[in-house]
Amino acid sequence: MGAKLLCLFLASALIAYYIYTPIPEDVEEPWKVMLITASFRAMGHLAEVADRLGMMHYMDALMLLTAAEYVAPTSDENITVTDTEFSNVAVRLYLPRRASDGLRRAVIYFHGGGWCVGDAGMKSYDHLTRWTSNMLNAVVVSVNYRLAPKYRFPVQFEDVYSVTKFFLQSSVLSQYGVDPDRICVAGDSAGGNLAAAVAQQLLKDSEVKTKLKVQALVYPALQTLDMNLPSYQENEYKPILPKLLMVKFWSEYFTSDSSLREAMASNRHVPVESSHLFHFVNWSNLLPEELKKDCVYTSPTYGSSELAQKYPGFLDTRAAPLLASDAQLRGLPLTYILTCEHDVLRDDGVMYAERLRAVGVSVTHDHAKDAFHGAMMFVSSPAELAVGHRLLKRYIEWLNDNL
Ligand SMILES: *[C@@H]1O[C@H](CO)[C@@H](O)[C@H](O)[C@H]1NC(C)=O
Ligand SMILES: *[C@@H]1O[C@H](CO)[C@@H](O)[C@H](O)[C@H]1NC(C)=O
Numbered sequence: 001m002g003a004k005l006l007c008l009f010l011a012s013a014l015i016a017y018y019i020y021t022p023i024p025e026d027v028e029e030p031w032k033v034m035l036i037t038a039s040f041r042a043m044g045h046l047a048e049v050a051d052r053l054g055m056m057h058y059m060d061a062l063m064l065l066t067a068a069e070y071v072a073p074t075s076d077e078n079i080t081v082t083d084t085e086f087s088n089v090a091v092r093l094y095l096p097r098r099a100s101d102g103l104r105r106a107v108i109y110f111h112g113g114g115w116c117v118g119d120a121g122m123k124s125y126d127h128l129t130r131w132t133s134n135m136l137n138a139v140v141v142s143v144n145y146r147l148a149p150k151y152r153f154p155v156q157f158e159d160v161y162s163v164t165k166f167f168l169q170s171s172v173l174s175q176y177g178v179d180p181d182r183i184c185v186a187g188d189s190a191g192g193n194l195a196a197a198v199a200q201q202l203l204k205d206s207e208v209k210t211k212l213k214v215q216a217l218v219y220p221a222l223q224t225l226d227m228n229l230p231s232y233q234e235n236e237y238k239p240i241l242p243k244l245l246m247v248k249f250w251s252e253y254f255t256s257d258s259s260l261r262e263a264m265a266s267n268r269h270v271p272v273e274s275s276h277l278f279h280f281v282n283w284s285n286l287l288p289e290e291l292k293k294d295c296v297y298t299s300p301t302y303g304s305s306e307l308a309q310k311y312p313g314f315l316d317t318r319a320a321p322l323l324a325s326d327a328q329l330r331g332l333p334l335t336y337i338l339t340c341e342h343d344v345l346r347d348d349g350v351m352y353a354e355r356l357r358a359v360g361v362s363v364t365h366d367h368a369k370d371a372f373h374g375a376m377m378f379v380s381s382p383a384e385l386a387v388g389h390r391l392l393k394r395y396i397e398w399l400n401d402n403l
Contacts, residue, residue: 018042021239024342026370028386033372036383037239044245059116059149059252066113069122078134083121087166089159090144092120094133095176103179105138105403107216108164110198112189112374114221114249115156116148124377128392135396136403139176141167145194148252153313156253160194161201168210184214184403188376189241189345190249192220196321196352203331214403216336218395219373222348223322224250224314225281228267230295231346238342241373246344253319254311263303271305274315280323286351322352330359336398337363338391340371364402366394 019038023030047061055061073081073092080095096104109132111118111125120129120142133140145159164185166172173180187195199215202208226232227247236243244265251261263269270277284297308315317324335356339349353365368375371387376395378388 021237024238024370024372027342027372028370032383032385033239036378036385040240057149057256058248059147062117063147066117066119066122069124070119071121071123071126073121076130079130081126081130086141086172087162089146089163090120091163092126092129092142092144094129094140094142096133096137096139098137100137100177103182104177105136105182106167106173106176106178106184107132107136107138107140107399107403108160108167108183108185108198109140109142110145110160110185110187110191110194111142112187112191112218112377113147114246115153115190115193115253116249118147118190120144123380127380128377131392132396132399136400138403139178149256152255153253153319154316156190157194157197157318161198164198164202165205165208168208170210173210180210182213182403183210184216184399185212186216186218186399187220188218189374190221192217192349193222193319193321196220196222197318199332200317200321200324200328203328212333214334214336214399215332216395216399217349217352218338218376218391219340219343219345220337220349220352221246221250221345222320222352223281224264224320225270225277225323226267226283226300227264227269229281229283229347230287230291230293231348231350232344233295234293235342235344235346235372238344239372241344243344250314254313257310260307260311260314263307268301268303269307269314270300270302271308272302273305274308275300275302277315277323280325280355281351283347283351286354287347288350291347291350322348322355326355326359329356329361332356332361334402335361335363336395336402337365338376338395339365339367340373340375341367341369342371343373345373364398366398 047058050061051058073083129140129142143163145156185195247264278300337349337353339346353363356363376391378385
């Protein structure tokens, strides 16, 4: 009996130890957040084991979660939902059924998941895009771009770009009853990265006549240069995106070669020949005092030029929109940026807002002080959080007022 009790006690202690993560004090519903964090971490550990045993690639194991969350395209009384293809890329299309006085608005949406996982058909994304379509009475195109490790940069970018370009044709817009003056690209996390890159590319593309009205970037990843920003230092172990997972996502976008990942993790991946780019991510100039915290700005550290020669993508503005010059940022559409305090990607978004404003782009920057990366996705059971509903409400309200 004593031995059994002891085992039970030890097992509970181990489970408690595993589940426990320090949750920032200002985060609401800390126990729920802790459970969500623990499930994500457990998934990461299982993927790590599967990868080490040679059973499957780490990202393919994470992708099983995406598959488990999949819901088929299902129309309801408000929205007709179909899976189709635009320009040979899979999309999930949401068409409002409600009558409209005139032409409708449209949102082209790119899901998150570190360019490696995620799907427009995941329950949380389906919920978000359906909600967007319903609340704005808008056509929503949610893009299932191809993913790493099977496909690398620039495939993800090219997929979302060709869908956008296809949709922006006037014949397609009129087919769906969309107002060419009220179109938005939007995305969260890696999807926010793709949305920012698409908006930049459209400015250079003389073939596209339709202009975006708005870009909406939800906790976007925007730069590959400095993996040691104050937000990376401070939030290295915060829910649900620890620094090393973000580094893994970034490096997998370009290669599975672990030398890139290791160099990024120690922030020694940029060759000295690219030193001029650091100016664009200089947090000493670009962050407000309150976000610098106690971090001390130090000069960039450099690595061998071999990595950048082998994988030039990580210095490409289509992967890292924050590395675009001021001239390339000028003329971008009205911009919404959401950042979360407890997020390694926080400073990417904050610096982009600052750089856009400096060249005259109108920006609404919402900074959620009590939120962590990915929070806007937690709006349906079993992982439902008050903060998720708050962020989603604000995002939709902004689109409704500005698109
Ligand atoms: C349809 O839209 C109405 C009004 O916005 C909403 O109350 C209702 O829940 C929606 N139905 C579904 C299935 O989402
Ligand atoms: C970053 O900004 C600081 C302060 O303005 C400056 O001293 C430093 O040289 C800059 N570094 C780079 C790489 O631009």
